[in-house]
Amino acid sequence: MSPPHIAGVGMTTFGNVPERTGRDLFAEAGSTAIEDAGIDREDVDALYVGNFMGELSENQGHMGPLMAKAIGLDVPATRVESACASGGMAVRQGVRDVRNGEADVVLVSGVERMHNMGTAGATGGLSVAADDLWEIRQGITFPGAYALMAQRYFEVHGGDREDLAHVAVKNHANAANNPLAQYQSEISVEKVLDAPPVAMPMGLFDSSPITDGAAAALLVSEEYAEENGLDTPVAITGTGQGTDNLALAERDSLVWTPATRDAGQEAYDDAGISVDDVDFLEVHDCFTIAEVLALEGLGFYEEGEGITAARDGETTADGSLPVNLSGGLKAKGHPVGATGVAQITEMTKLFRGDHVNSEAVEDASVGLTHNAGGTVASAVVHVLEVAE
């Protein structure tokens, strides 16, 4: 069983383009990935499309066949939904198809249209990733849910909003020169702390933005790459998935994410690596506190110790463990169903040397992506390695 190689990637500019349809965003990213790979599109065996709330944003379900034809494919095509982890789960389906020999070429993708819903509409749309009866009817929002986790974290482990602000400052700095990022601007700790409140202690700059966008990656078998003389320097060597209670209140701990731990452990075992082998990460920083919980759940920091990582410069671009060199969800943008795929496309470019921040990971050989749904009721982790 050889790991799938990444033959091509594509991603739209993430941003505020409410007039662009989901099918148009997808078509740009999907076509770019196929062109980047330089293969004949007739060779594609299957398509997976990650999408969370097409029904709510543009009255569109059943996106598999819609998107297949949007790029001229006539292949089995399936939409994958796991809230904000939809994209990562789409990647996981493609990885499994290639590994078990059912397919040689799979296009994995994600797309989300959000700005046409407005802020209230998008807040309401995103909220359906929570438990309708015991959370949504009580007024929960996703900024609100992560605010509940952050406030509890401060109580149990210490730390404060200023510590978290450094996460946002870092990720904005990483996105400053990324031409595909929604926010290509640096910000200060003061700006984060003084930003308008969303759900305190989460302010506007603790929160990832509403984003329109799509991303796609073409996965191929090692044999297909060799037979067709493709240059595929990056392979996906590990995959893992975790699940937890949907409602935050039903968890044993409000500041620990077992789904992330389980997904990480499975992916490490699958790739035959340990946490110490990982050189850099793209993690699900939908809110500043989420990056902290991800680093702890994945085993890079002990519980309660991840909150100082950005402040102390350990996870900055020049730190010992760069996190979210793409800008993360925070600054690159978070078109929810596309995010898990965009982590793969950005990391591939970081490895290949054609990303604006590639210099920061010149000698890297192992990277990890972490994509979460809801308050981490779903998590999916992938290990990417420089192919031998």
Next chain:
Amino acid sequence: MSDEIQNDGYDQAIEAIGAGEPYALECPDGHHSMPPRRVCPECGESELEEVDIPTSGELLTYNVTHVPTPDFADDVPFVLGIAEFGGVRLTGRVQADEEEVDIGMPVELGLGESETTERPLITFDLA
């Protein structure tokens, strides 16, 4: 909202909270959960029994929501919390201003309604 489709299990549990007689489901292994459930979410046991839970609890965390979903457009800002009552944790509206609220405070479980939709919602009054 009397013409709204009912949610069996949930509606009865909410009514019981409003009547000051809240209950949860308990499995033979002592795990607690809120209805509707056919099996215990922790162990899969299907013999679930309604057991009383206390109306007095402890606030575990809270936020101050300023940007709401459309169903709470007229309610903001509001304090939302998670509190523990016996073996059960619930999410609900803390009936107090931000300055009055602290983690660890005792709270009383009750029922109120959304100012926007007049739908029932779980409330936590400061004890």
